[in-house]
Amino acid sequence: MDFIEYANNWAKSEVTQGHIMIGLGVLILAALVGIIRSEVEFLKGATIPIALMLVILIGYGGYILFSRPAHAKESIALFQKSEKEAIEQEIVKHTNDNKAGKTLMKIYPILAIVSLALLMFLSSPYYKGMAVGFGFLFLMAYVVDNGFVSRSDAFLEYLNEWKA
Numbered sequence: 001m002d003f004i005e006y007a008n009n010w011a012k013s014e015v016t017q018g019h020i021m022i023g024l025g026v027l028i029l030a031a032l033v034g035i036i037r038s039e040v041e042f043l044k045g046a047t048i049p050i051a052l053m054l055v056i057l058i059g060y061g062g063y064i065l066f067s068r069p070a071h072a073k074e075s076i077a078l079f080q081k082s083e084k085e086a087i088e089q090e091i092v093k094h095t096n097d098n099k100a101g102k103t104l105m106k107i108y109p110i111l112a113i114v115s116l117a118l119l120m121f122l123s124s125p126y127y128k129g130m131a132v133g134f135g136f137l138f139l140m141a142y143v144v145d146n147g148f149v150s151r152s153d154a155f156l157e158y159l160n161e162w163k164a
Contacts, residue, residue: 003086003162004076010155011072014064017147021061028054045129049137056141091159094152101149105142112138 001009032050035043071093079086115134122128 001158003079003083006155006158007072007075007079007090010151011068013151014068014148017144018061018064018068021057021064021144025054025057025061028057041125042129042132045124045126045131046133046136048130049133053133053137053140056137056144060144087159087162091156094156094159097152098149098156101145101152105145105149108138108142108145112142 028050032047032054035047035050038044075086075090078089112135115131115138118131119128122131
């Protein structure tokens with residue numbers, strides 16, 4: 001597979017994840033409306049983390065929909081001018097993205113465990129709902145980042161083979 005085809009496939013898979021994120025965001029928005037209308041204190045506590053989840057899913061998903069295809073086009077245009085420069089630029093980009101993503105992937109599970117461990121110390125249903133909501137928020141962020149990092153790792157592996 002050549003660079004142009006690989007870059008296009010990478011962008012398509014990133015966009016697919018962006019579509020999935022927005023779709024889940026819409027479903028969570030419907031759930032959030034139901035939670036806000038409910039009288040259940042536990043669910044009311046989860047509104048803040050669920051709203052943050054909604055912002056991440058729809059906001060970052062929307063960003064991905066527009067930024068990844070544009071980045072792929074720029075990379076392909078650069079590749080057609082200078083293969084070596086395009087490969088080097090992509091290696092730097094994916095290496096930097098992976099540093100941040102892999103660091104966050106170590107932090108998210110810890111934050112989820114801390115959130116859920118707080119359940120033992122909280123007595124109010126509102127705060128218990130908040131703790132569970134943040135636990136789900138951090139797990140969702142872990143899953144989202146895992147998708148991006150795994151594809152970026154695969155792209156880096158491809159680029160290093162190309163470079164060799």
